[in-house]
Amino acid sequence: MTKTTDIVALDEWYAIAVMADVGGNPIRTRLLGQDIIYGRGPNDRVSVHEVDASGRPGAALPTRERYNCLWTSLGAPRHEIFRLAEAEEKDRRVVVCGWIKMRTSGLRLVENFLDMAHFPYIHPNILGAEPHTEVPQYASEIRRDVDEVWATNCQFYQPQIVANGPGGMVQLTYRVPSPFVVMLYRVCPSSPDRLDVIMMFIQPIEEDLCRALPVMYLIDDRSSQIDLLNFEQVIFLQDRIIVENQRPLLLPLEPRSETPTRADLSSVVFRRWLKEKGLRFGTAEGGRDLV
Amino acid sequence: MSFSGGWYPVALSNQLEPATSAGTRLFDREICIWRDSDGGVHAWEDRCPHRGMRLSFGFVRGDRIACLYHGWQYDMQGRCRFIPAHPQLDVPSTIRVATYPCIDRLGMVWMCSDLKMEMPLDLPIDRRDIAPVRSLYVDCAPIATMQALSARSECTVLAGGALISIHAGPQNMIAGFQPFGKGKTALHIVFLGSPEQYPGNARRSAAVWAEELRHDLEREPVPDTAPAGSYEAAPWRS
Ligand code: FES
Ligand SMILES: [Fe+2]
Numbered sequence: 001m002t003k004t005t006d007i008v009a010l011d012e013w014y015a016i017a018v019m020a021d022v023g024g025n026p027i028r029t030r031l032l033g034q035d036i037i038y039g040r041g042p043n044d045r046v047s048v049h050e051v052d053a054s055g056r057p058g059a060a061l062p063t064r065e066r067y068n069c070l071w072t073s074l075g076a077p078r079h080e081i082f083r084l085a086e087a088e089e090k091d092r093r094v095v096v097c098g099w100i101k102m103r104t105s106g107l108r109l110v111e112n113f114l115d116m117a118h119f120p121y122i123h124p125n126i127l128g129a130e131p132h133t134e135v136p137q138y139a140s141e142i143r144r145d146v147d148e149v150w151a152t153n154c155q156f157y158q159p160q161i162v163a164n165g166p167g168g169m170v171q172l173t174y175r176v177p178s179p180f181v182v183m184l185y186r187v188c189p190s191s192p193d194r195l196d197v198i199m200m201f202i203q204p205i206e207e208d209l210c211r212a213l214p215v216m217y218l219i220d221d222r223s224s225q226i227d228l229l230n231f232e233q234v235i236f237l238q239d240r241i242i243v244e245n246q247r248p249l250l251l252p253l254e255p256r257s258e259t260p261t262r263a264d265l266s267s268v269v270f271r272r273w274l275k276e277k278g279l280r281f282g283t284a285e286g287g288r289d290l291v
Numbered sequence: 292m293s294f295s296g297g298w299y300p301v302a303l304s305n306q307l308e309p310a311t312s313a314g315t316r317l318f319d320r321e322i323c324i325w326r327d328s329d330g331g332v333h334a335w336e337d338r339c340p341h342r343g344m345r346l347s348f349g350f351v352r353g354d355r356i357a358c359l360y361h362g363w364q365y366d367m368q369g370r371c372r373f374i375p376a377h378p379q380l381d382v383p384s385t386i387r388v389a390t391y392p393c394i395d396r397l398g399m400v401w402m403c404s405d406l407k408m409e410m411p412l413d414l415p416i417d418r419r420d421i422a423p424v425r426s427l428y429v430d431c432a433p434i435a436t437m438q439a440l441s442a443r444s445e446c447t448v449l450a451g452g453a454l455i456s457i458h459a460g461p462q463n464m465i466a467g468f469q470p471f472g473k474g475k476t477a478l479h480i481v482f483l484g485s486p487e488q489y490p491g492n493a494r495r496s497a498a499v500w501a502e503e504l505r506h507d508l509e510r511e512p513v514p515d516t517a518p519a520g521s522y523e524a525a526p527w528r529s
Contacts (some may be wrong), residue, residue, distance in 0.1 A: 063348060087503065097314070100343075111342075117361045117376040118360050118361050118374070122359070122360065123357060130362075131378060133362065133375035133378065134375075134377065134378055135376040136378070147344050228305060241359075242344060242359070242360055244347045245348060246336070246342060246344050246345075247321065247343045247344075252343075258340065258341060258342055258343060259340045259341050259342075259386055260341075261341075261376060261380070262376075264342075264376065267342075
């Protein structure tokens, strides 16, 4: 496919690489249908370029280094990359997982991340367990001052809050700072006055193809790195089965095309926000005619 | 009669066990077929009304099928009966899956390709003693498959193209014909008669015949003569 014409999508920032993987050898990838190339020049400067049809690099794109990732934009971003206060705390443990590629719209993935009701079914005995399937009422809103979607007061029963510990209700807050970035704050079991942060950065490759990178800023000083990575890997592979088999793959914004209930409030608000923004890339209404 | 409106076989009955579900396609539409624990067969649109998850990934419990994603339960009429995220909720009767007419006949699961059509399944053969051979999925367009089949064996097309009686050497077989999608066709092959009448070697040679057919069709793909996306031009339907 070719570069999207969707200005709203073009003007956003996207994480396209883990900084540790940005080296002297240029690497080619694709963003919003456009081939791009990134790498480190002789003076150690990181750059990202579009690649034209004949394979030659074109004009340089804006770049940022944030949250252990390289970010870029194909348009003219109207704001900086979102700020995460927790990332500035010195005692945080940063866990950068691996990219996972999925054959679906990145927006479906955001919704899946916002969703608690699937925990007992898709992540049984990890993030949820039958018969604890009820989603207590929570709040969700578009925060106009920052132009973000938040879901607050979210609670859900999890069979293990800490490894091998007893089950109980976890307290979660969800935040969507831009259409292809989603994160959650979780009350930290070892220090209840602080919050663990789990983010997911999505690189939309094509309308119905994306890759996602989980990045965590944790208080946890007990779990080993490998255990944390494996844990995320298991969760995301379970979610992949879902998001690759939703129909259509592109996210429908038209309210009547699916059947939300109270538990889907954050999805309803997310879709309303996307519609207000006029985002088309990866949506059933604006995207190309796919599945 | 248009090719798209009618009954087609979508599986061999013995391949769809009680309390299981499977995904298939008819004219490229994704279909969920499932069998309840009492043996009844169902063919539905393969999409959960909640968030679009394919229902063929779901699990059957008794007379209901539950969606894999959030466990919404649907009764045999396609009506949602339980939403686990809201266990106390009296589910509105408007939440429904689109269901197709579906029936078990001649050792095959049949569905009507039209949601609204109320046309009885009228087959020229009606027998209960059936020896299933196998289902064959070929990467070849339905029309090309039909043409190749009639070119290499003596065939009689029945039920408007949904059944073919095949005489290949000493064998007499019946194949249910499923126009799976643009470049794909399924054949559900059975013998008429009880399984005891067909010893192992008869079934083995039919399976070999089917495998050779697939090999031929996929090696030399015959271009589909119908315009892209159209099944209306099927010669055996006109
Ligand atoms: S998508 Fe089927 S229950 Fe949610
Ligand atoms: Fe999940």
